[in-house]
Amino acid sequence: MTALLLKNVRPMGVDATDILILDGRFADAGESIPAGIETIDGDGALMLPGLVEAHTHLDKNLIGMPWWRNQNGPHRSDRIETDRREKKRLGIDPARQSARQAVQTLALGVTAIRSHVDVDTEIGTASIAGVMATREAYRDMVDIQIVAFPQSGMLIREGTVALMEEALRMGADIVGGLDPAEIDRDPVRHLDVIFGMADRFGKPVDIHLHELGELGAFSMELIIERTRALGLQGRVLISHAYCLGMIEPARHDSLAAGLAEAGIAVMTAGPAGFPAPRIKRLHELGVLVCGGCDGPRGTWSPYGRGDMLERAALIGQRNGFSRDEDLEFALEACTTLGARALGLPDYGLGSGCKADLVLVDAETAAEAVADVPIRRLVVKSGRVVARDGAPVGVSAP
Numbered sequence: 582m583t584a585l586l587l588k589n590v591r592p593m594g595v596d597a598t599d600i601l602i603l604d605g606r607f608a609d610a611g612e613s614i615p616a617g618i619e620t621i622d623g624d625g626a627l628m629l630p631g632l633v634e635a636h637t638h639l640d641k642n643l644i645g646m647p648w649w650r651n652q653n654g655p656h657r658s659d660r661i662e663t664d665r666r667e668k669k670r671l672g673i674d675p676a677r678q679s680a681r682q683a684v685q686t687l688a689l690g691v692t693a694i695r696s697h698v699d700v701d702t703e704i705g706t707a708s709i710a711g712v713m714a715t716r717e718a719y720r721d722m723v724d725i726q727i728v729a730f731p732q733s734g735m736l737i738r739e740g741t742v743a744l745m746e747e748a749l750r751m752g753a754d755i756v757g758g759l760d761p762a763e764i765d766r767d768p769v770r771h772l773d774v775i776f777g778m779a780d781r782f783g784k785p786v787d788i789h790l791h792e793l794g795e796l797g798a799f800s801m802e803l804i805i806e807r808t809r810a811l812g813l814q815g816r817v818l819i820s821h822a823y824c825l826g827m828i829e830p831a832r833h834d835s836l837a838a839g840l841a842e843a844g845i846a847v848m849t850a851g852p853a854g855f856p857a858p859r860i861k862r863l864h865e866l867g868v869l870v871c872g873g874c875d876g877p878r879g880t881w882s883p884y885g886r887g888d889m890l891e892r893a894a895l896i897g898q899r900n901g902f903s904r905d906e907d908l909e910f911a912l913e914a915c916t917t918l919g920a921r922a923l924g925l926p927d928y929g930l931g932s933g934c935k936a937d938l939v940l941v942d943a944e945t946a947a948e949a950v951a952d953v954p955i956r957r958l959v960v961k962s963g964r965v966v967a968r969d970g971a972p973v974g975v976s977a978p
Contacts, residue, residue: 584615585936585963590623592930594945597625602936605962609932621965623940626957627949629912630930631692631937632889633919636787636820636848636873639679639696639715639725640708641668643878644886645977646678651883657763657791664880665703665733675711677978682877683715684977686887687723688967690939690956694723695873695923697730697757697787697820700748702740709748722966722975726923728787730757735774736765742774749782758788761800768800776807785816785924790824793856797824798836805839814844818922820873822847825863826856833859834866841867846922849914850875851896860900860914861907871922872896872914889915890941893950905947912946936963 587600601608603615641664643649649671653660667673675698683694699708709729716725729748735741735758749756756779761771779786786808792800801824808817819840825833825847840847846869849858860870874892877885885891890912897911920928927935940958943949959967967973 583963584618585960585965586614586618586620587628588620588622590626590628590940592628594627600628602960602963605936605964606927607930607932607934607936621958623958626940627943627946628930629690629939629941629946629949630916630920630928631939631959631961632690632915633871633923633925634686634691634694634873634887634889635818635871635919635922636850636875637682637694637696637887638698638876638879639682639694639712640675640698641673641879642678642682642876643671643673643880644678644681644685646671646673649880651880653880657760660881661733665701667880668699668704675708676714679712679715680718681977682887683719683723683725684972684975686889687719687959687961687975688956688970688972689886689888689890690959690967691887691889692723692937692959692961693920693923693925695726695728695755695787697728697732697789698748698753699732700729700741700744701731701733702738702744703733706744706748706751709751709753713752719975721964722961724925726755727753728755728757729753730789731759734759734764736767736771746778746782749778749784755785755787756782758786760789760792761803762796763792768803772803772807776811776813779813779816780811785818786813787818787820789820791821793823794827795824797822798828798832801836802839805843805845808843808845816924817843818846818848818871820848821852822849822858823856825858833862837863837866837868844869846871848873848922849896851892851899853899857899860896861902861910864910869918869922870914871919872911888953890949890956891953894953897950905945908947908950912950937961
């Protein structure tokens with residue numbers, strides 16, 4: 582039996598207590614403490630559940646590589662073309678780079694990740710294989726979900742559909758989609774294809790939807806229709822959903838009602854320079870919301886290091902949050918709500934849950950979001966994997 586005793590910690594800011602972990606899970610109150618157990622004094626630290634990264638791109642970050650001079654054009658298509666070209670020219674190895682990001686964010690308290698991984702006719706499924714290798718190598722330290730993602734378009738690049746199916750047979754967990762009207766220019770067929778794959782392979786769906794205004798709202802309506810038709814309630818997530826930050830209130834609330842009824846979650850990165858969903862209003866209307874860092878330090882953007890506590894702060898700022906309860910809600914989007922959106926079982930700080938946790942020096946969850954303190958301790962399934970912002974017993978290439 583593996584065992585760990587955390588003394589004098591404050592789960593989500595309640596009074597200090599002792600927490601017993603047995604065989605990787607939080608023990609019931611009153612459980613007897615084994616003799617000779619490893620004990621760590623938390624010294625009154627705030628205890629949070631492990632942070633959940635609900636949207637990133639592990640396969641193509643530039644962490645640990647030389648600085649890349651970003652001269653991207655102004656359009657999404659420019660970034661897609663640059664990304665496809667530079668992956669080969671720079672020698673971005675998906676296994677190496679995904680491991681680097683996973684270990685870096687583990688030290689920041691991220692214990693679960695959903696990664697969109699590129700599938701296209703130039704690289705085939707090589708990136709899927711690379712991230713799968715990282716998932717296996719670090720499976721005791723971090724949970725990784727893999728989305729087969731047609732970054733360069735699907736219908737407009739012949740052969741991509743077959744590669745997506747190959748990725749799912751290899752072990753990708755989720756079917757990805759991308760701007761069905763703007764990129765593939767055929768929203769009905771695009772959604773027919775990806776939802777058809779989800780139905781045949783028994784997989785969830787996660788769709789990048791950057792489309793603006795009424796175009797994005799139209800695509801969202803089609804997603805809602807297909808989710809209902811195939812009985813995929815609770816298994817579909819829309820990432821970014823910029824259109825929800827643009828349309829007028831009555832239209833917004835009508836779409837939100839459809840999302841809630843269909844059990845479709847919405848992910849936001851709290852983007853600067855782009856419209857963003859109003860996550861508090863969506864939550865009030867019954868929509869499950871979550872947060873993600875998108876792509877830290879890559880060819881798309883030079884910013885970020887994959888810190889989900891920092892992301893909670895950015896999401897809070899983007900939504901105009903200042904009250905403590907609102908900052909706490911931003912943290913929920915990056916913890917509890919993120920876990921629900923990703924379908925993670927046994928998540929949280931309750932008895933019987935997997936012992937994934939973070940200790941920080943803060944009085945309250947709101948203060949932790951505002952200050953973004955160093956992670957004093959990170960525990961994954963009852964095992965200490967990071968101390969004082971540095972990984973323990975694990976390394977990346």
